[in-house]
Amino acid sequence: MPETTLAEADSPLNAEQRELLDQVLDKWSLRVLETLCGRPLRFNELRREIPTVTQKSLTTTLRRLERNGMVERVVTGTRPLAVEYRIAPLGKTLQDLVDALFGWTAANYAEVERARRRFDDETTQRG
Amino acid sequence: MPETTLAEADSPLNAEQRELLDQVLDKWSLRVLETLCGRPLRFNELRREIPTVTQKSLTTTLRRLERNGMVERVVTGTRPLAVEYRIAPLGKTLQDLVDALFGWTAANYAEVERARRRFDDETTQRG
DNA sequence: CGGTATCCATTGCGATACTG
């Protein structure tokens, strides 16, 4: 315990790194990454795969993922404009993590529901 | 036949499950989970461990984590009110995942920065 | 100590309309 210190007691991540993590774990980002890990898709294909995302949100999400090096945007045709999005090597390194996240959620959702009912019952009695 | 299928079948998670994941992956939730995995902490201790969180956000985060069964809130003293927060078994199942997330970020941040510079340079030239 | 209540600025997001 001697040396060390500095901001070691604080987070393992600095503010910029945490911001990156937020961007990657974003609601739509996770879905897009997971979907593109399956296969490259066109913009509107992606929309259909994720029916609840709006065009605006999808555009924003894709731009940010592209800027962060997680996906690649490839123009494949000029007339009518055709754009393909595919997972980039850096995005591929997240695949196992994303799968694990979805897996954890599916595996533990029922237990969370029970916890919620317990919590809601208790607070209803008191409140 | 379930009347709720529609085009939702391709996603590994339904809407409620994705909402749970969003709550767990929330900016402050991750920090709180990680911190409480170390040891139980009082409310104000937690605030000091996460200096940038406001009281309001910390309260909201803790309530939600408690409701989802991820942390336990234990009142240990009544006179000056004393409350301890500790990781619950369900929250403990997330520890490896949270560590992996922080680990991935730390390991890949430099690469992301390079990607960002590439992206910004390219769009600057065109824009 | 460990919150709640309130106000307020900022942001996010959906809906809509339009373009190369």
Place this chain on the structure above:
DNA sequence: CAGTATCGCAATGGATACCG
């Protein structure tokens, strides 16, 4: 097809004040 531009509302989040 693959976006951009604009508007308006609703939710988030900080600051502050107060309470058991």
